[in-house]
Amino acid sequence: MKINLAKFAIICLVLFTALMLGSSVSFTQGPAPTIQLLDDGSSSSSGERILLGDEDVIRTSPERDSAVAVDSDVMIEYVLPVTPTNLLISGTGDVWFSSFWGRFYMRIGRQSDSAIGRLEIATGNLSTYSLAGRGNVWGLKEDYAGNIWYSSVNTNTIGRLNPSTNIVTEWPISGNHHFGLDIDPTTGDIWFLTRSQAPGIYRLSPASNSVTAWATYPYTDVYDLDIDPDGNIWFTVQPTGDQGVGRLDRNTGQITVWTMPVADGRPFRLIADTNAEVWFTEFASTANSVTKLAPAANLLSQFGAPMSSISPSALLKEGNAVWFAEQGANGVGRLYPSLGSPTTTVLSPAVFSAPQTTYSVTPITSAVTREVTSTLTITGSVTRQRIGGVDQFSWPSGSIGSSGIAYDSGRGSIWLAEISPPSIGRLRTTATLGRKVFLPLAMRSYVGGW
Numbered sequence: 001m002k003i004n005l006a007k008f009a010i011i012c013l014v015l016f017t018a019l020m021l022g023s024s025v026s027f028t029q030g031p032a033p034t035i036q037l038l039d040d041g042s043s044s045s046s047g048e049r050i051l052l053g054d055e056d057v058i059r060t061s062p063e064r065d066s067a068v069a070v071d072s073d074v075m076i077e078y079v080l081p082v083t084p085t086n087l088l089i090s091g092t093g094d095v096w097f098s099s100f101w102g103r104f105y106m107r108i109g110r111q112s113d114s115a116i117g118r119l120e121i122a123t124g125n126l127s128t129y130s131l132a133g134r135g136n137v138w139g140l141k142e143d144y145a146g147n148i149w150y151s152s153v154n155t156n157t158i159g160r161l162n163p164s165t166n167i168v169t170e171w172p173i174s175g176n177h178h179f180g181l182d183i184d185p186t187t188g189d190i191w192f193l194t195r196s197q198a199p200g201i202y203r204l205s206p207a208s209n210s211v212t213a214w215a216t217y218p219y220t221d222v223y224d225l226d227i228d229p230d231g232n233i234w235f236t237v238q239p240t241g242d243q244g245v246g247r248l249d250r251n252t253g254q255i256t257v258w259t260m261p262v263a264d265g266r267p268f269r270l271i272a273d274t275n276a277e278v279w280f281t282e283f284a285s286t287a288n289s290v291t292k293l294a295p296a297a298n299l300l301s302q303f304g305a306p307m308s309s310i311s312p313s314a315l316l317k318e319g320n321a322v323w324f325a326e327q328g329a330n331g332v333g334r335l336y337p338s339l340g341s342p343t344t345t346v347l348s349p350a351v352f353s354a355p356q357t358t359y360s361v362t363p364i365t366s367a368v369t370r371e372v373t374s375t376l377t378i379t380g381s382v383t384r385q386r387i388g389g390v391d392q393f394s395w396p397s398g399s400i401g402s403s404g405i406a407y408d409s410g411r412g413s414i415w416l417a418e419i420s421p422p423s424i425g426r427l428r429t430t431a432t433l434g435r436k437v438f439l440p441l442a443m444r445s446y447v448g449g450w
Contacts, residue, residue: 073382084417087406139181151178180225214354228272236267281312301342306387331394340389
């Protein structure tokens with residue numbers, strides 16, 4: 001067969017140029033096609049809408065490279081000496097955790113093991129600040145100065161840790177069951193809840209050492225707390241026959257409580273979203289759910305958890321998805337509300353004026369012990385399945401579950417406080433792009449239709 005050498009040389013030159021462009025695409029071409037997660041869990045790339053799943057193809061226009069998106073779900077676990085309870089991502093990118101249970105799961109009432117810890121991802125160093133005898137640490141927040149605030153159970157104090165000096169300052173507060181904790185970004189005041197003795201919503205002003213309390217009676221079993229963008233104080237009410245979600249208007253002292261329609265429902269953790277929605281988790285003997293309250297319409301939407309054993313605990317909202325930790329399973333869920341089929345109920349809230357008291361407190365300052373160690377990391381595979389509107393991420397059995405959750409926007413990771421064995425888990429769910437060379441249609445006949 002006679003070969004036209006001139007034509008063959010042209011083809012080789014074109015192929016060589018295309019291959020060189022493909023191998024150096026990061027230097028010679030524009031950025032990779034943008035993959036945008038939509039509100040229903042699908043993605044958008046170059047105008048085409050598809051469902052993003054394992055090995056799904058993200059199509060680009062014919063003039064550009066094709067791209068293959070591969071979901072890479074990886075769990076990295078950092079082993080801890082104590083059981084983590086709640087998490088926060090600090091301004092420096094470190095992961096802080098409270099330890100309510102200490103070294104062993106469910107050793108409630110034992111104060112000798114309670115602690116606050118910090119995990120430095122860059123170095124792998126672990127700092128543990130012992131709070132022996134200071135109660136069981138629960139709430140955890142960071143102020144603008146980098147101090148770590150905490151609430152505690154089985155003691156009557158709200159505390160502040162200065163990580164630079166290892167100094168703890170504690171304010172004696174009436175009542176001994178302090179749970180929910182948040183910091184007002186405008187004033188720097190500390191808001192928290194007290195159950196059992198002197199139940200109510202409390203505000204500590206550190207600058208003046210003054211405390212203001214709003215009594216929540218007959219709602220005595222208040223639990224979790226969050227401040228919405230308008231400054232309202234939201235809280236959950238655990239079962240006392242009036243379980244529900246409440247809101248304090250601190251300007252008027254008026255409290256509104258929306259009681260749950262399920263008699264044994266237990267509102268647990270909550271977040272007050274920016275679009276006038278309140279999200280919270282519920283667990284009950286009849287159903288577990290991630291629930292949304294639209295207060296303006298008194299509308300409750302309950303999204304049932306995909307499995308009855310999950311027991312949703314802490315939650316966060318990122319974009320159009322609601323992530324929730326699972327205290328009864330070895331996994332984490334991601335709810336897309338637009339894909340779910342919630343049970344909706346219109347509620348009739350109760351409204352009353354809360355009695356208010358104000359008093360002064362004298363803080364106590366002391367030093368704490370800081371222990372610095374390294375942490376062992378374990379990397380494992382993650383399986384994912386979509387059940388209704390929930391993506392269920394699971395990893396190998398052996399762990400009891402997780403009680404805390406945090407989102408690290410800098411690293412694009414979901415962090416979990418894993419109960420047993422004690423560890424902090426880092427879940428990464430990213431779409432990675434692999435490129436291949438694209439040839440014009442006119443050239444495909446010369447290379448076997450590639």
